[in-house]
Amino acid sequence: MDIFKINLFDGISGEDVERMIVCFGAVFRSFKTGATIYDYPGSGDDVGVMLEGKASMIRTDEDGEVAVMELYSEGDIFGEVLAFANETGDSVKVIAESDCNVMFIKYSQITKRCERACEHHSRLVGNMFGLIARKTLLLSRRIEILSKKTTREKLMYYFQTLSKDYGAEFELPMSVTRLAEYVCADRSAMTRELSRMQSDGLIEINKRRVKLKKA
Amino acid sequence: MDIFKINLFDGISGEDVERMIVCFGAVFRSFKTGATIYDYPGSGDDVGVMLEGKASMIRTDEDGEVAVMELYSEGDIFGEVLAFANETGDSVKVIAESDCNVMFIKYSQITKRCERACEHHSRLVGNMFGLIARKTLLLSRRIEILSKKTTREKLMYYFQTLSKDYGAEFELPMSVTRLAEYVCADRSAMTRELSRMQSDGLIEINKRRVKLKKA
DNA sequence: AAATATATGTTGCAAATGCAACATTTTGAG
DNA sequence: CTCAAAATGTTGCATTTGCAACATATATTT
Numbered sequence: 001m002d003i004f005k006i007n008l009f010d011g012i013s014g015e016d017v018e019r020m021i022v023c024f025g026a027v028f029r030s031f032k033t034g035a036t037i038y039d040y041p042g043s044g045d046d047v048g049v050m051l052e053g054k055a056s057m058i059r060t061d062e063d064g065e066v067a068v069m070e071l072y073s074e075g076d077i078f079g080e081v082l083a084f085a086n087e088t089g090d091s092v093k094v095i096a097e098s099d100c101n102v103m104f105i106k107y108s109q110i111t112k113r114c115e116r117a118c119e120h121h122s123r124l125v126g127n128m129f130g131l132i133a134r135k136t137l138l139l140s141r142r143i144e145i146l147s148k149k150t151t152r153e154k155l156m157y158y159f160q161t162l163s164k165d166y167g168a169e170f171e172l173p174m175s176v177t178r179l180a181e182y183v184c185a186d187r188s189a190m191t192r193e194l195s196r197m198q199s200d201g202l203i204e205i206n207k208r209r210v211k212l213k214k215a
Numbered sequence: 216m217d218i219f220k221i222n223l224f225d226g227i228s229g230e231d232v233e234r235m236i237v238c239f240g241a242v243f244r245s246f247k248t249g250a251t252i253y254d255y256p257g258s259g260d261d262v263g264v265m266l267e268g269k270a271s272m273i274r275t276d277e278d279g280e281v282a283v284m285e286l287y288s289e290g291d292i293f294g295e296v297l298a299f300a301n302e303t304g305d306s307v308k309v310i311a312e313s314d315c316n317v318m319f320i321k322y323s324q325i326t327k328r329c330e331r332a333c334e335h336h337s338r339l340v341g342n343m344f345g346l347i348a349r350k351t352l353l354l355s356r357r358i359e360i361l362s363k364k365t366t367r368e369k370l371m372y373y374f375q376t377l378s379k380d381y382g383a384e385f386e387l388p389m390s391v392t393r394l395a396e397y398v399c400a401d402r403s404a405m406t407r408e409l410s411r412m413q414s415d416g417l418i419e420i421n422k423r424r425v426k427l428k429k430a
Numbered sequence: 431a432a433a434t435a436t437a438t439g440t441t442g443c444a445a446a447t448g449c450a451a452c453a454t455t456t457t458g459a460g
Numbered sequence: 461c462t463c464a465a466a467a468t469g470t471t472g473c474a475t476t477t478g479c480a481a482c483a484t485a486t487a488t489t490t
Contacts, residue, residue, distance in 0.1 A: 059362070067362045069355075081348050083355045110344060125340055129325060132347050133296050139354035140284070140298045146361035147274075147282045147399045149448070150476070177437060184362045186478045191439060193476085207438085207486095364478070365446070392467060401448045406469060408446085422456095422468085 009127065020124060024105045031055075031096040038094035040080060046104045047079040049131070053100030056178075057083070061090045068181040070138070071174070077131050081107045146184060151193045152202075154183045159203065163212045172208040224339065235339060239320045246270075246311040253309035255295060261319045262294040264346070268315030271393075272298070276305045283396040285353070286389070292346050296322045361399060366408045367417075369398045374418065378427045387423040 009017050020026075028051075031037050037055055038048055050072045057069040057078065069092070072078060078094055110125055141161060148154045162170050172179060176194075180187035197203050204211040224232050235241075243266075246252050252270055253263055265287045272284040272293065284307070287293060293309055325340055356376060363369045377385050387394060391409075395402035412418050419426040 059359075069358060069362065082351045107348075110341065125344060126325065129340060129344055129347065132344065132351065133322075135351055136297045136347065136354060139351060139358060142358055143284060143354060143361065144274075146358065147284065149399060149401075152476095175437065176439095184364065186364075187438085188440075188479080189477050192441090195439085367446095390467065391469095402468085403449080403470075404447050407471090410469090 009124065024109045024124070027104045029102050029104065031100040031102065033096055033098055035096045035100075036093050037096055037100060037102055038078060040083070040092040044080040045107050047077055047081065047107050047110070048094070049103045049105070050074055050076045050078075051101040051103055053102075054097040055094050055100055056097055057092065057094050059090050059092045066181060067184060068178060070142075071182070075131060075134065076138075077128075077135060079107065082132070082135065145182075151183065151185045151190055152197060154185070155190070155193065155197065156202065158183065159210060159212050162210075168213075169209070169211045172210060176208065224342065239324045239339070242319045244317050244319065246315045246317065248311055248313050250311045250315075251308050252311055252315065252317055253293060255298070255307040259295040260322050262292055262296065262322045262325070263309070264318045264320070265289055265291045265293075266316040266318055268317075269312040270309050270315055271312055272307065272309050274305050274307045281396060282399060283393060285357075286397070290346060290349070291353075292343075292350060294322065297347070297350065357397075360397075366398065366400045366405055367412060369400070370405070370408065370412065371417065373398065374425060374427050377425075383428075384424070384426045387425060391423065 031053070038046075038057075052074060055072045057072070059067045059069050061067075070076075070078065070083070072094070083092075110128055145154050145158050148157055162173075174182065176191065177187055180190045183190065185193075194203070194205055198205055201213060203213055246268075253261075253272075267289060270287045272287070274282045274284050276282075285291075285293065285298070287309070298307075325343055360369050360373050363372055377388075389397065391406065392402055395405045398405065400408075409418070409420055413420055416428060418428055
């Protein structure tokens with residue numbers, strides 16, 4: 001596992017990283033596909049940093065209604081201090097979508113001053129700041145999508161953000177079933193809408209392959 | 216304006232605050248109700264910190280459809296690095312809902328090391344971390360609301376979060392019109408739903424006064 | 431390869447919702 | 461206070477959507 005791939009330890013030498021891992025109370029854990037990485041409410045002080053793999057935060061309410069709250073990949077962070085989970089009695093978990101490596105650190109250690117006065121402590125906090133700023137971007141994007149009134153608008157907005165990264169033709173980064181949960185629409189209703197969008201010449205879709213025909 | 220009311224400068228003496236304001240390139244500005252505080256895309260590096268007053272981020276799309284993206288009050292932060300605004304051609308602005316005092320600092324100065332090696336530079340970054348963590352909480356809460364399928368569920372969830380803070384009876388922190396934009400529903404449809412919820416004995420509502428009858 | 435679980439695709443129907451159009455009330459500015 | 465602007469409340473109607481109940485296809489496991 002190469003933790004230098006993500007920018008968390010940017011500007012910090014390997015030696016210092018070792019020292020700081022102790023200092024931050026960092027714990028590294030691996031998870032198999034399908035495993036529960038985090039279960040809300042958990043230890044409120046833990047912040048998870050995805051080093052490798054993909055995971056998603058899944059909410060299941062009393063009625064068994066499932067919703068994907070967040071999607072995580074390399075560099076994403078999660079934890080109770082970062083998510084308004086479990087206001088109500090719903091089950092909220094982070095589930096590994098692939099084999100994952102996760103680093104857990106203590107939130108209190110981030111804001112607290114380092115007793116050992118690590119030279120690079122503040123550098124790491126700065127790097128963490130970059131990660132959390134990225135998280136707000138993703139959350140905002142999600143809100144943008146959900147704030148659209150119709151399913152069609154939600155999908156079109158989402159497809160447009162994908163096409164900015166991957167071009168007019170791309171593969172959905174999740175299953176259609178998951179996509180329905182992501183845009184918070186009924187799966188069958190969303191499929192129906194996807195068909196209509198194809199009839200109306202907005203997109204072409206075949207399984208997860210999407211071609212956006214109108215910007 | 217008492218910038219010590221918010222925790223941004225917690226643990227930093229007034230003298231140091233002065234020095235750091237220079238160091239961070241902080242700029243203080245006041246805005247009258249209705250004024251535009253931030254216009255996306257703006258100067259990408261600026262991060263706004265609300266010191267006093269209330270504001271909201273408003274998106275207006277090509278069709279003139281208005282949506283409240285975020286609500287800001289004391290201690291909230293905003294800026295291009297923190298919001299996925301203007302992916303499409305929509306107009307996105309932060310508008311003062313009351314007279315506001317705002318501090319702008321440079322995002323690059325947060326992550327960068329302080330050349331003057333301010334003793335408390337890292338402390339402020341830690342404090343900023345707290346603010347941005349709070350922001351992710353608010354964004355997550357919003358997503359929780361929007362992820363509910365029906366307007367009734369959205370409202371009930373939102374009311375429940377309010378009742379946690381203010382008890383079973385409370386005043387809406389925004390106009391009903393704004394509430395409709397906040398939950399991304401048509402105003403008339405939402406009003407209709409509020410009436411039904413009252414008929415069904417879930418709530419009592421009179422203007423902005425809401426009484427939650429079922430938890 | 432067979433068996434099982436998961437994902438995908440389709441349809442009818444009732445309910446929810448957006449939208450337009452309007453009346454009434456409240457707020458805020460001068 | 462007066463007037464205009466904004467907010468609130470209501471209704472009819474067409475459309476969208478959730479939901480249930482399927483059939484089929486694909487993936488995964490044994």
